[in-house]
Amino acid sequence: MTRENSLVSAQWVEEHLDDPKVxxxxxxxxxxxxxxxxxxxxxxxxxxxxxxxxxxRDFVNKDxxxxxxxxxxxxxxxxxxxxxxxxxxxxxxxxxYFKLYGHQDVKLLDGGRKKWELDSRELTDEAxxxxxxxxxxxxxxxxxxxxxxxxxxAIGTQNLxxxxxxxxxxxxxxxxAHLPQEQAQRAGHIPTAANVPWSKxxxxxxxxxxxEELKEIYTEAGVDWSKDTIAYCRIGERSSHTWFVLKELLxxxxxxxxxGSWTEYGSLVGVPVVTGDEPGEA
Amino acid sequence: MCGATEGGLSLAGVDVAKEAVIQGQVTRxxxxxxxxxxxxxxxxxxxxxEVPTSATGHFRFFAGDGEWTLRTLAPKAEPVDKKVHAAVxxxxxxxxxxG
Numbered sequence: 115m116t117r118e119n120s121l122v123s124a125q126w127v128e129e130h131l132d133d134p135k136v137x138x139x140x141x142x143x144x145x146x147x148x149x150x151x152x153x154x155x156x157x158x159x160x161x162x163x164x165x166x167x168x169x170x171r172d173f174v175n176k177d178x179x180x181x182x183x184x185x186x187x188x189x190x191x192x193x194x195x196x197x198x199x200x201x202x203x204x205x206x207x208x209x210x211y212f213k214l215y216g217h218q219d220v221k222l223l224d225g226g227r228k229k230w231e232l233d234s235r236e237l238t239d240e241a242x243x244x245x246x247x248x249x250x251x252x253x254x255x256x257x258x259x260x261x262x263x264x265x266x267x268a269i270g271t272q273n274l275x276x277x278x279x280x281x282x283x284x285x286x287x288x289x290x291a292h293l294p295q296e297q298a299q300r301a302g303h304i305p306t307a308a309n310v311p312w313s314k315x316x317x318x319x320x321x322x323x324x325x326e327e328l329k330e331i332y333t334e335a336g337v338d339w340s341k342d343t344i345a346y347c348r349i350g351e352r353s354s355h356t357w358f359v360l361k362e363l364l365x366x367x368x369x370x371x372x373x374g375s376w377t378e379y380g381s382l383v384g385v386p387v388v389t390g391d392e393p394g395e396a
Numbered sequence: 397m398c399g400a401t402e403g404g405l406s407l408a409g410v411d412v413a414k415e416a417v418i419q420g421q422v423t424r425x426x427x428x429x430x431x432x433x434x435x436x437x438x439x440x441x442x443x444x445x446e447v448p449t450s451a452t453g454h455f456r457f458f459a460g461d462g463e464w465t466l467r468t469l470a471p472k473a474e475p476v477d478k479k480v481h482a483a484v485x486x487x488x489x490x491x492x493x494x495g
Contacts, residue, residue, distance in 0.1 A: 279444045291445035313443035
């Protein structure tokens, strides 16, 4: 079972708070959330500064990621448990990112920060420092990362799963509704993409639905389990959540996250775009 | 085309003319509730966005024209649903009392 390897409960985390080989890492869209309160012993990764190249639009490279985790005190053989706000959007993104750089043992806290808070579990603002390590990242595993050309080639041949909200899919909104809407790119979606909002995979408290429910949701939406799949959203974080569901919970082979997502695709010159609620033709 | 109503969340830096703002405050016994979760559901009930409330119990969404539902979750409280109408150029102010 893959769920047991990739997902831990709040109870499990409470039982491992003092385990030196378990490293809790909070990753939030709101990068100030950690500073106001975090799970005891958790360190923070800032997705905007720690995980992104500060000049080009890309991730930090292998050496930079190695240096980052060494400095933060994460070892190659540590069990990394990620959690965050927004139903684990950015924690799932970090999970995918750790997998991209070949970290062996990484898990997601089911429900993330929201479930922890709704359970009234303890948060602290105590500073956390870990002794530096010598971390060595692997080369990026491109079997889980999709780039724009293969996304265009996937139209009509692979499963494309657009995990944004129906209004973003149809082109009525350009960003999640907690963000301002004015954007440069065109609105709409990639032709033939199925719209399965990431939120369908989660309960209101942020925990994942059961494997049976998940399988049914994607099957009903038209996902062909015999085909390879690319998930995308606006900037690649919500689609990491769905990538996690398809790859880690349901155990599908050949699932990629397109981190360029709509902010890249919707800005490309000449590529096909569909507006409205239907997937559209290849 | 005006700013927030008196006592509402500041709209400094927001181009209200281009946005359909839904914002407000979650309260319990008249006091602001920090760390509640407000979910924005579209006209079909589908999740669109979610934010935790601020230290003063406030939240804000940038929606589109139409009917929306705000679903509020908080520790030791039942979820509360509240319908709201949003329109570009307007600020819909909502107060959500929870039990």
